[in-house]
Amino acid sequence: MTGLFSDTFLAALLFGAVTAAIPLLLAGLGEQMSEKAGVLNIGIEGMMIAGAYVGFVCAFYSGSLWVGFLAGAAGGMVVAALMSLLCVRLGLNQIVIGIALTLGLEGLTALLYHFQFSRSYPRLPAAETLAVPLLSDIPLFGPALFRHHLIVYLAVAMVGVMAWLYRRTQFGLNLQAAGDKPAALDVAGIDVIRTRTVAVLFSGGMAGLGGAYLSNVGAGLFIPFITNGAGFLGIVLAMLARGRPIWVLIGAMIFGGCLSMTTAAQVAGVNVPIDVIQMLPFLAVMAMLVLFGRRASLPAALGIPYERGAR
Amino acid sequence: MGTQAPTPIVTLDAVTKRFPGIIANDKVDLEIRAGEVHVLLGENGAGKSTLIGMLSGLQQPDDGRILIDGVATSIRSPSHALSLGIGTVFQHNMLVPTLTVGENLALGGRWWQRPKLAEIAERVAAVAGPLGIKINLDARVSELSLGEQQQVEIVRALLRDSRLLILDEATSMLTPHGVTELGALMRRLVERGFAVVFITHKLSEAADFGDRVSVLKLGRKVGEITPERLRAIDRDALVAEIVGMMFGRQAGEEAVSIPPRADNDERLLEVSGLEIAPSGDTPGLHGISFDIGHGEILGVAGIDGNGQKQLAEALAGQRATAGGRIRLGQQALDGLTVGARRKHGLRYLTDDRLGEGTVGAFPVSINFFLKQIGEPPFWRSGIERSGEIVARGGDLVRQYDVRTPSLATPIGRLSGGNIQKVLIARELADGARAVIFNKPTYGLDLANSLATRQRIRDIASEGMAVLLISTDLEELLSMCHRIAVISEGRLVGIVDNTPGAGERVGRLMIGLAA
Numbered sequence: 061m062t063g064l065f066s067d068t069f070l071a072a073l074l075f076g077a078v079t080a081a082i083p084l085l086l087a088g089l090g091e092q093m094s095e096k097a098g099v100l101n102i103g104i105e106g107m108m109i110a111g112a113y114v115g116f117v118c119a120f121y122s123g124s125l126w127v128g129f130l131a132g133a134a135g136g137m138v139v140a141a142l143m144s145l146l147c148v149r150l151g152l153n154q155i156v157i158g159i160a161l162t163l164g165l166e167g168l169t170a171l172l173y174h175f176q177f178s179r180s181y182p183r184l185p186a187a188e189t190l191a192v193p194l195l196s197d198i199p200l201f202g203p204a205l206f207r208h209h210l211i212v213y214l215a216v217a218m219v220g221v222m223a224w225l226y227r228r229t230q231f232g233l234n235l236q237a238a239g240d241k242p243a244a245l246d247v248a249g250i251d252v253i254r255t256r257t258v259a260v261l262f263s264g265g266m267a268g269l270g271g272a273y274l275s276n277v278g279a280g281l282f283i284p285f286i287t288n289g290a291g292f293l294g295i296v297l298a299m300l301a302r303g304r305p306i307w308v309l310i311g312a313m314i315f316g317g318c319l320s321m322t323t324a325a326q327v328a329g330v331n332v333p334i335d336v337i338q339m340l341p342f343l344a345v346m347a348m349l350v351l352f353g354r355r356a357s358l359p360a361a362l363g364i365p366y367e368r369g370a371r
Numbered sequence: 372m373g374t375q376a377p378t379p380i381v382t383l384d385a386v387t388k389r390f391p392g393i394i395a396n397d398k399v400d401l402e403i404r405a406g407e408v409h410v411l412l413g414e415n416g417a418g419k420s421t422l423i424g425m426l427s428g429l430q431q432p433d434d435g436r437i438l439i440d441g442v443a444t445s446i447r448s449p450s451h452a453l454s455l456g457i458g459t460v461f462q463h464n465m466l467v468p469t470l471t472v473g474e475n476l477a478l479g480g481r482w483w484q485r486p487k488l489a490e491i492a493e494r495v496a497a498v499a500g501p502l503g504i505k506i507n508l509d510a511r512v513s514e515l516s517l518g519e520q521q522q523v524e525i526v527r528a529l530l531r532d533s534r535l536l537i538l539d540e541a542t543s544m545l546t547p548h549g550v551t552e553l554g555a556l557m558r559r560l561v562e563r564g565f566a567v568v569f570i571t572h573k574l575s576e577a578a579d580f581g582d583r584v585s586v587l588k589l590g591r592k593v594g595e596i597t598p599e600r601l602r603a604i605d606r607d608a609l610v611a612e613i614v615g616m617m618f619g620r621q622a623g624e625e626a627v628s629i630p631p632r633a634d635n636d637e638r639l640l641e642v643s644g645l646e647i648a649p650s651g652d653t654p655g656l657h658g659i660s661f662d663i664g665h666g667e668i669l670g671v672a673g674i675d676g677n678g679q680k681q682l683a684e685a686l687a688g689q690r691a692t693a694g695g696r697i698r699l700g701q702q703a704l705d706g707l708t709v710g711a712r713r714k715h716g717l718r719y720l721t722d723d724r725l726g727e728g729t730v731g732a733f734p735v736s737i738n739f740f741l742k743q744i745g746e747p748p749f750w751r752s753g754i755e756r757s758g759e760i761v762a763r764g765g766d767l768v769r770q771y772d773v774r775t776p777s778l779a780t781p782i783g784r785l786s787g788g789n790i791q792k793v794l795i796a797r798e799l800a801d802g803a804r805a806v807i808f809n810k811p812t813y814g815l816d817l818a819n820s821l822a823t824r825q826r827i828r829d830i831a832s833e834g835m836a837v838l839l840i841s842t843d844l845e846e847l848l849s850m851c852h853r854i855a856v857i858s859e860g861r862l863v864g865i866v867d868n869t870p871g872a873g874e875r876v877g878r879l880m881i882g883l884a885a
Binding site: 078229 | 410414427447449450453454459461465466467469470474475477478479480482483485486615679
């Protein structure tokens with residue numbers, strides 16, 4: 061167990077934690093808005109893998125990560141548009157449609173990847189990092205936390221943007237009303253369907269962006285099923301965060317830390333079977349659910365399609 | 372139409388609204404004028420809430436027109452209703468419990484803006500102050516009393532420049548003091564030139580607060596008392612007139628026809644001392660005793676929700692009782708299951724035709740035999756015999772004149788009258804001796820109501836005992852031999868159906884001595 065707690069190990073662990081946390085954070089923030097508006101977006105895993113694939117393909121051919129990110133977000137949004145058509149406008153069951161979208165897109169992206177790249181296994185060059193002046197010179201934490209791609213800082217900044225949106229804008233009120241009492245929003249003269257659609261599209265965009273980060277920056281390549289449950293973890297985060305973006309960030313860092321630990325522990329040669337180590341993040345999920353699951357307070361109308369004047 | 376009076380804010384012209392199985396509003400005409408508290412009075416199921424739903428843009432009429440300031444207008448959505456100046460305070464409040472009062476009032480602004488809480492506070496002070504309403508904008512809605520929430524909703528409607536304020540069952544959750552306050556508030560509103568529509572099922576509130584009273588009954592408007600008339604008569608005369616509208620006979624209804632029965636003392640269905648403990652929102656049953664002879668129809672009258680459903684379900688065996696005995700002929704039914712009671716000949720036709728009586732997605736044919744599933748000849752060794760089912764089902768469809776496209780049509784697609792026919796066919800089959808009807812014509816159109824009533828008379832003529840529970844007094848008067856009145860889970864009197872019975876029953880129903 062040499063060097064398990066050395067500075068380099070800890071720095072690598074922290075760096076990996078941030079890298080692993082960003083997709084979770086983005087998916088979690090997206091899911092949070094969708095849930096706030098009353099739509100349980102189970103399809104977020106599918107939106108994420110769509111973003112990962114489209115983002116990778118576009119980054120690969122254009123040579124620009126930013127094109128990849130934008131394309132990834134757009135890819136997630138296209139899937140979300142389908143979800144909002146089926147679940148918000150037509151009022152179909154959100155859970156069934158969400159699962160179907162996820163399974164369908166996992167299969168579709170695996171198939172497309174197989175046709176396009178199964179002989180070449182292309183990789184993207186390592187992403188450029190942006191060192192934050194001064195902060196990145198702090199020993200241990202500097203390199204771990206402040207030498208990342210620009211998108212990482214933007215993702216963290218989104219936490220503040222979301223908090224502002226929820227607490228300070230009319231749109232934030234509308235979202236909460238759409239989730240807690242859609243009929244009240246409707247009689248106030250705001251279109252519930254439109255509000256929910258916007259929220260679902262946003263969640264799809266965020267999930268797609270998270271997926272694109274996962275393939276373009278985290279891995280530098282696409283492999284089938286690369287999201288590996290990150291979208292579902294995002295759902296857990298959103299549910300535990302009680303509507304507060306900062307808790308999504310904290311939760312994402314905890315899960316990210318666990319994911320990073322699995323890699324780091326393998327690298328460090330800890331003498332434990334690899335399967336046990338790979339279970340770690342999911343044990344953490346269960347532990348968090350046991351500890352905080354009761355605290356989760358979900359919108360009253362979550363998962364219930366809105367139909368005006370239903371009786 | 373008045374020639375000197377200004378155009379009403381809202382006019383309903385023969386508005387009709389149907390839901391699967393029932394007609395909620397049947398050609399309702401209504402005029403709503405500025406400066407008037409217009410009371411819509413009617414029992415549960417009279418169609419008041421549906422009417423409000425159409426005025427507030429939640430539902431669209433199937434037939435008829437709504438005129439706003441004399442112009443035919445289709446109210447497309449709640450926001451459209453608001454822009455037309457129609458503000459509604461719903462029976463179930465429409466505030467988001469997790470937001471503050473101020474935030475609730477801010478809902479509906481432009482999405483990119485900050486909620487203009489300061490501006491709202493100013494406007495609330497301007498609107499609420501003169502009306503004597505005090506509200507704390509920073510309080511979370513879930514922490515307010517129901518009366519306070521209602522005031523918030525009234526203020527919200529006024530903030531939107533409503534000219535017409537609709538209050539749906541606004542007093543149902545208020546304390547007596549809150550009701551008085553609301554009455555005073557409505558008075559101040561109409562004095563300022565607003566129109567108020569006040570929906571209630573309480574006669575006393577209609578008499579106390581109304582400038583104009585319209586009475587709804589089973590989806591139809593059965594009477595209106597104009598302001599001139601209302602000022603001309605005293606309160607007692609007014610109450611009497613409203614009682615007449617709610618419970619009296621209307622022109623154009625069918626004649627009274629009580630099926631003849633042989634005079635005998637033999638009792639068929641005997642019930643004594645039936646008890647059910649009250650629960651949260653039901654009054655329970657207390658010492659219910661009655662008996663019904665061969666070929667006799669005993670009516671049970673009462674305002675809805677006084678234990679009628681509990682009584683029917685206790686007799687049918689669907690609800691556990693805390694005491695009392697039930698005998699059918701020589702057979703004690705106490706403690707027997709629903710199925711055993713059915714075998715002995717006791718049948719129950721529920722008022723919840725689609726929810727409880729039938730399986731909406733199943734074909735008509737299967738619904739005929741729902742209570743015989745697994746039994747021969749329709750099932751043998753657990754296998755469905757579709758030949759038998761179709762043959763017998765076809766007979767029943769012809770015999771009971773069920774209008775269905777086919778035997779395979781899901782029953783939920785049929786009209787209420789036809790669903791009722793299927794239920795009657797099913798329950799009368801094979802050895803029925805006593806039949807309990809719960810609101811058998813609720814939500815049916817006139818033709819089907821008449822057909823159902825005739826069917827009930829026929830059943831009695833065949834010698835069965837009939838217990839007819841109904842909130843429609845004139846239905847009871849048209850065919851019952853005796854009428855019992857239920858109130859708060861007790862039978863407060865049984866009246867022989869002789870001339871003048873209607874007045875006596877009506878007085879018992881509203882808590883006056885017969």
